[in-house]
Amino acid sequence: MFRTALRNVLAHKARLLMTVLAVTLGVAFVSGTLVFTDTLQKSLSSQSAKSYDGVAVSVSSHGQTRGENGQREGDPGIGQATLDKVAQSAGVASVTGRVTGFAGIGDENGKLIGQGWQNAGSNFAPGKDGKDPRSTFTDGSGPVKADQIALDKDSAAAGNYKVGDKVRVATKGPVKEYTLSGVFTTEDGAVKAGGSLVLFTTPVAQEMFLKPGFYQELTVAAKAGTSPDKLLADLTPLLGKNATAQTGTALAAQQAKDIQQGLSGMSNMLLAFAGISLFVGVFLIYNTFTMLVSQRTKELALLRAVGAARGQVMRSVLSEALVVGLISAAIGLVTGIGLAVGMRSAMSSFGAKVPGGDLVISPATIVWALVIGVVVTVIAAVLPAWRTGRIAPVAAMGSAHLPASSKSLVVRNVIGCILGALGVGGTLLGVSTGGSDGRMLIAAGAFFLLIGLIVLLPLLSLPVIGALRPPLQKIFGVPGKLAAQNAVRNPRRTAVTAASLAIGLTLVTTLSVLGITMGKAIDRLSTDNIKADYRVSMSEGVRGGGLDKSVPETLAKAQGVKEVSAVSEGSFQVKGDYRSTSGVNPATIGDLLNLEVTSGSLSSLGKGEIAVSDKEATKQQLSVGSTLDAKFDDGKTGPLKVGAVFKSLDELVSPYLADTKLLSAHADELYVRYVYVNTSAGASTAGQQAVVDALGKNPAMTVATQQDMRDELGGIINIALNIMYGLLGMALIISVLGVVNTLAMSVFERTQEIGMLRAIGLDRGRVKNMIRLEAVVISLFGALLGVGIGVFLAWAVGSTLSDTVPGYALVLPWDRIGIFLLLAGVVGVLAAMWPARSAARLNMLTAIKTE
Numbered sequence: 132m133f134r135t136a137l138r139n140v141l142a143h144k145a146r147l148l149m150t151v152l153a154v155t156l157g158v159a160f161v162s163g164t165l166v167f168t169d170t171l172q173k174s175l176s177s178q179s180a181k182s183y184d185g186v187a188v189s190v191s192s193h194g195q196t197r198g199e200n201g202q203r204e205g206d207p208g209i210g211q212a213t214l215d216k217v218a219q220s221a222g223v224a225s226v227t228g229r230v231t232g233f234a235g236i237g238d239e240n241g242k243l244i245g246q247g248w249q250n251a252g253s254n255f256a257p258g259k260d261g262k263d264p265r266s267t268f269t270d271g272s273g274p275v276k277a278d279q280i281a282l283d284k285d286s287a288a289a290g291n292y293k294v295g296d297k298v299r300v301a302t303k304g305p306v307k308e309y310t311l312s313g314v315f316t317t318e319d320g321a322v323k324a325g326g327s328l329v330l331f332t333t334p335v336a337q338e339m340f341l342k343p344g345f346y347q348e349l350t351v352a353a354k355a356g357t358s359p360d361k362l363l364a365d366l367t368p369l370l371g372k373n374a375t376a377q378t379g380t381a382l383a384a385q386q387a388k389d390i391q392q393g394l395s396g397m398s399n400m401l402l403a404f405a406g407i408s409l410f411v412g413v414f415l416i417y418n419t420f421t422m423l424v425s426q427r428t429k430e431l432a433l434l435r436a437v438g439a440a441r442g443q444v445m446r447s448v449l450s451e452a453l454v455v456g457l458i459s460a461a462i463g464l465v466t467g468i469g470l471a472v473g474m475r476s477a478m479s480s481f482g483a484k485v486p487g488g489d490l491v492i493s494p495a496t497i498v499w500a501l502v503i504g505v506v507v508t509v510i511a512a513v514l515p516a517w518r519t520g521r522i523a524p525v526a527a528m529g530s531a532h533l534p535a536s537s538k539s540l541v542v543r544n545v546i547g548c549i550l551g552a553l554g555v556g557g558t559l560l561g562v563s564t565g566g567s568d569g570r571m572l573i574a575a576g577a578f579f580l581l582i583g584l585i586v587l588l589p590l591l592s593l594p595v596i597g598a599l600r601p602p603l604q605k606i607f608g609v610p611g612k613l614a615a616q617n618a619v620r621n622p623r624r625t626a627v628t629a630a631s632l633a634i635g636l637t638l639v640t641t642l643s644v645l646g647i648t649m650g651k652a653i654d655r656l657s658t659d660n661i662k663a664d665y666r667v668s669m670s671e672g673v674r675g676g677g678l679d680k681s682v683p684e685t686l687a688k689a690q691g692v693k694e695v696s697a698v699s700e701g702s703f704q705v706k707g708d709y710r711s712t713s714g715v716n717p718a719t720i721g722d723l724l725n726l727e728v729t730s731g732s733l734s735s736l737g738k739g740e741i742a743v744s745d746k747e748a749t750k751q752q753l754s755v756g757s758t759l760d761a762k763f764d765d766g767k768t769g770p771l772k773v774g775a776v777f778k779s780l781d782e783l784v785s786p787y788l789a790d791t792k793l794l795s796a797h798a799d800e801l802y803v804r805y806v807y808v809n810t811s812a813g814a815s816t817a818g819q820q821a822v823v824d825a826l827g828k829n830p831a832m833t834v835a836t837q838q839d840m841r842d843e844l845g846g847i848i849n850i851a852l853n854i855m856y857g858l859l860g861m862a863l864i865i866s867v868l869g870v871v872n873t874l875a876m877s878v879f880e881r882t883q884e885i886g887m888l889r890a891i892g893l894d895r896g897r898v899k900n901m902i903r904l905e906a907v908v909i910s911l912f913g914a915l916l917g918v919g920i921g922v923f924l925a926w927a928v929g930s931t932l933s934d935t936v937p938g939y940a941l942v943l944p945w946d947r948i949g950i951f952l953l954l955a956g957v958v959g960v961l962a963a964m965w966p967a968r969s970a971a972r973l974n975m976l977t978a979i980k981t982e
Contacts, residue, residue, distance in 0.1 A: 151459045154416070154504050156864070157409035158463025161402060162500040163470030168398045170471060174415070176386070181318040185264060186379035187353035190217070192346070193373045208345035209906075216369045217349060222357035223366075227256045227264065229348040230341030234329040236282065237830030238290045244671055245286060249326020250831070251319075254336035255281060260848045266330065270294050271313030274332050279312040286327035287314045299827070300329055302339065303669065303679035306827035350379075372547075402885050409507050410634070416511035417627055420448065421518075437720070445516045446589040452512035453505060460504025464497060482764035487947025529591055547586030554580025558923070562930045569931040577924050581634060584916060588626030588633070592619050595912055607904060610897045613888075614904035618912070629913030632958070636914050636951055639856065641922025641928070648929055648942045656840050660780055663694075663723040664814045665809035665822050665837045678803040680795075682826070683716070686808055690823030691818070694719040694809040698784060701794035703771070704762040711782040713742070714791035714801055723807040727778040731755040736790045742775035744760075749788035763797035871962045885970055896969040902967035907959035914955030918948055 190206040218226045234252025235243050255273035257263050272292035273281050292298055296311045322328050337343050352364050359378040366376055557576025561569040596618050603611030683697040699714035717736035743753050757773040812818035822834045933939040
């Protein structure tokens with residue numbers, strides 16, 4: 132029986148090739164993702180470990196902590212006295228103190244060099260030999276004066292800087308100019324990953340990033356014969372409670388673990404693509420084996436007649452699936468390895484530095500590829516194999532095709548209705564519940580709804596495709612009428628074929644409607660609620676992300692700037708409950724943001740009072756004149772009077788507003804996320820340039836117009852949509868294969884019928900039109916259902932977002948929906964090319980004699 136299975140595989144190479152391709156796509160995504168992430172993880176971990184070569188023990192500071200009274204306690208870092216104690220400890224060969232923070236440089240055009248979150252500044256810390264173990268200078272030397280810096284080699288080359296040049300260094304405050312004293316190479320992980328490293332003298336770095344005389348980290352080298360663990364035990368008692376130590380090996384292992392966790396998001400996204408591809412491919416595999424079994428009904432019946440048991444026939448079909456699965460897995464694994472190589476090259480082409488190294492093809496990856504390829508194929512073939520075993524030899528010998536019993540369709544429809552009702556009910560319950568809990572219910576409802584749809588597709592095909600028959604007949608005549616009739620001749624097969632498109636378009640339509648609607652809401656948010664000409668912020672990805680408190684002060688004094696207000700983040704406590712508060716400038720915030728006051732006045736902020744959003748006021752039962760017993764960050768307490776209630780702007784400010792001066796009086800440093808600015812020149816090129824000049828042309832800061840703000844948030848949505856459109860493309864490819872299979876089977880079953888149609892006058896052209904229209908009808912059937920359910924789910928999810936997204940109102944992107952339906956039609960036309968050509972070329976006399 133196994134030899135029979137192998138012969139059958141070889142006898143239907145073209146048909147099974149489609150199944151192989153469908154499974155290969157999914158396996159390739161899985162294996163490619165695993166190879167790529169394993170390779171990247173090993174490369175980054177190896178690179179990280181190199182940066183700790185020679186480090187026996189690393190000591191890290193916790194910084195200051197808050198006591199019970201709210202006051203900051205302890206040192207801000209590791210003091211010089213502690214460093215000296217460590218240096219004098221037995222077994223210590225050398226110790227180096229480090230401080231690190233954000234520092235970036237611009238190229239000739241003022242654009243920030245490197246990736247923002249990896250732009251670092253640190254201190255040049257030479258040992259007794261005058262060399263810093265972290266840096267190897269290729270030109271010049273390390274900085275020794277306060278106005279000198281050193282740059283990593285790649286950043287210096289990118290900015291075309293040479294020793295002796297003046298370099299403008301960007302921090303969270305105003306740009307400062309330094310003289311380049313040297314250029315170095317380093318194993319620093321941030322630089323290797325595409326960032327930049329600026330070295331200052333130790334006093335300058337301490338003043339800039341921490342506090343004079345203190346370090347964030349100590350790296351300790353051991354004397355010969357001293358183990359890291361012994362040194363760690365000796366140094367721990369010297370550190371106090373605000374610092375911890377670990378061996379360099381342990382630190383490298385921890386960073387490797389962090390790298391693995393950081394890559395998990397990308398890995399999960401790519402694996403989701405693979406999962407959807409495999410899920411859609413199941414329908415194609417099922418259809419393929421159903422078709423092959425139907426074509427070989429007499430052959431299988433003959434096997435039964437000469438003594439093959441029902442189980443043997445089933446195992447024969449499953450053996451074919453096993454062979455196809457193994458072939459698909461092998462091809463998918465090889466394709467996935469190539470995909471991993473391409474992904475690594477793509478990252479490099481986008482400017483991300485990927486450490487070199489060999490591809491990592493772990494045994495687990497090979498096992499997963501084989502298991503997924505085989506399991507998916509065999510599971511999809513189980514039902515056709517089971518049906519094969521149930522066919523009686525005599526009945527099979529007398530019929531080339533046995534339709535499903537009406538009883539089985541009735542049972543199927545009942546099950547489908549139950550699942551669909553659960554899906555709709557769960558979705559509507561999620562709408563009424565709202566919030567994140569509601570979205571979880573909607574996700575569960577969507578699952579049952581899609582499964583119910585798949586089960587009910589045979590039933591739904593009859594009325595939906597029946598409604599298309601009159602226009603098809605009117606426009607295309609006899610071929611149109613026959614196409615509509617043929618599309619519902621075998622509802623099961625039509626349903627399985629349409630399912631892949633329905634699932635793909637459900638997902639894409641849901642995301643498209645939500646994305647477009649969110650984009651419109653965000654557009655209204657910035658247009659309606661931001662009156663400022665410009666918004667100043669740190670460039671995307673800059674570590675820390677907050678602006679220095681000097682930025683609004685600098686802008687307020689700049690020529691051409693009319694109004695300025697920072698929006699700082701702070702808080703206070705009321706009976707142990709933290710209240711998120713935005714610090715603003717009371718004199719100007721009303722001219723920069725559209726804060727609609729429902730009672731009281733924003734001018735009260737200047738008197739030390741606070742403003743509360745209407746939602747928060749309702750929740751906490753507050754009104755103008757109410758008093759809160761507040762506890763501030765520094766532990767001090769005092770009453771806060773409500774001086775105004777304003778309409779909530781959750782995306783722009785916190786539920787509470789206070790004068791920045793009030794919050795600053797109780798906090799060491801506020802986090803300044805944005806600074807809004809109005810200029811005398813208004814929203815113009817000259818006005819924007821005035822703000823840029825006032826900031827010293829700082830490459831680490833962004834001066835955004837209102838259009839820039841809309842584009843920034845819209846860009847995130849577009850990226851997500853483009854990912855989903857890639858998913859649609861994958862579903863379309865598999866759907867093409869599925870429609871080809873269905874039409875090929877339809878042509879096979881109707882060989883005699885097609886011969887008769889040719890004999891009574893239906894020419895080759897109209898035969899081709901009939902097959903093409905049948906394909907288009909099946910594709911549009913799946914597309915219409917997918918779009919309909921997608922819109923329903925988008926409405927449901929959007930209903931749970933309307934309370935948190937100001938101005939949310941459902942928008943149906945008719946243009947994109949039209950494109951989706953057009954693509955479905957194109958899928959049908961493309962898929963019909965080979966079957967239509969085969970049908971048209973049939974010899975009518977031979978076809979008429981076919982049983």
